[in-house]
Amino acid sequence: MNLESQDAEVDDVVRTYDVIKAASPEMETWAAMNLDPLPVREVFATRKMTIARDSAGRLFRFAFNITVALGADSCFKIQMFAGAAAEDLARAHDIVRKAKLGLFYGDMWEPHTFTIPERSEGWIMARAFHEPGYEQTNELVRCNEPGCVSEYHVSIRGEEVLHETEGLSDPDGWYTVRAFKDGSSGWRAFFDVTALDSLEGPEDLPILERALNDYKWVLGEAEELNRAARQNTTRKAA
Structure with missing residues (x-):
């Protein structure tokens, strides 16, 4: 039809x-x-x-x-x-x-x-x-960004969308760390440290060590994604 x-x-x-x-x-x-x-x-x-x-x-x-x-x-x-x-x-x-x-x-x-x-x-x-006539201000856009966990994004009036990796979360819920990418900028690692504010004393040191190790892992993942993107750009320009 x-x-x-x-x-x-x-x-x-x-x-x-x-x-x-x-x-x-x-x-x-x-x-x-x-x-x-x-x-x-x-x-x-x-x-x-x-x-x-x-x-x-x-x-x-x-x-x-x-x-x-x-x-x-x-x-x-x-x-x-x-x-x-x-x-x-x-x-x-x-x-x-x-x-x-x-x-x-x-x-x-x-x-x-x-x-x-x-x-x-x-x-x-x-x-x-x-449809009673809402003004369409957004569009579902298929995501083709390597490393992004989302199959699609909502693009508001054609604005750039925010990509993110799966990331890592503390099993006890103390923190989450993942990489984000928006627009033409590269992937960057971000740390949600809100719950870590309540940690104090040597007994909480293992949690901080886990957080640092996970941050380093996601940082390495972001660097690898950026390296792959630069290589892809170089191949296209050749």
Whole structure:
């Protein structure tokens, strides 16, 4: 379906949960057994989101689809389209949350046969949603920064995003240390020492020693990421 085509097509496909009745006890039980245990995965596609108006002039966004497979790869998979916003991702997660509670009806979820990674049965939710007209100020951006733990970032009006490594945390919760990178600057190690303020006396020396060792490890990781980035830049310039 191309949402940029005839307005009538938009009228035909739009569905919202606003008009759906409460889940039946039978559906709640089925969803609790079959849907609630499933993990939720997020993937990002190169396909671009589309926006259209229906015959009444209302704005609709087609920014994602959701699949649920019951098989070897059982999960809810949210596929975000290029140009989607953080609000779109939040809406997708809300749909999954409601599906797990039993709001899982045929006018939203259509039966589908999956062939990857193996043949299995499931459902797909591919609908445009009415949007009352918020001004999109952010966009989900796929992260391609080596070393960053985030699969995507929220870019506010095109501003630079903040990358971060997984880092290290003290098992007793005394500190966290990780590396950050923003804009064109390199990776830098940062230390959250808030909890360390309460340490005093020689009995706490092992904690400080662990903190210093972890900081040195993350600092080395940041230096290695920066070295790799410089080498990559040199190769591209050659």
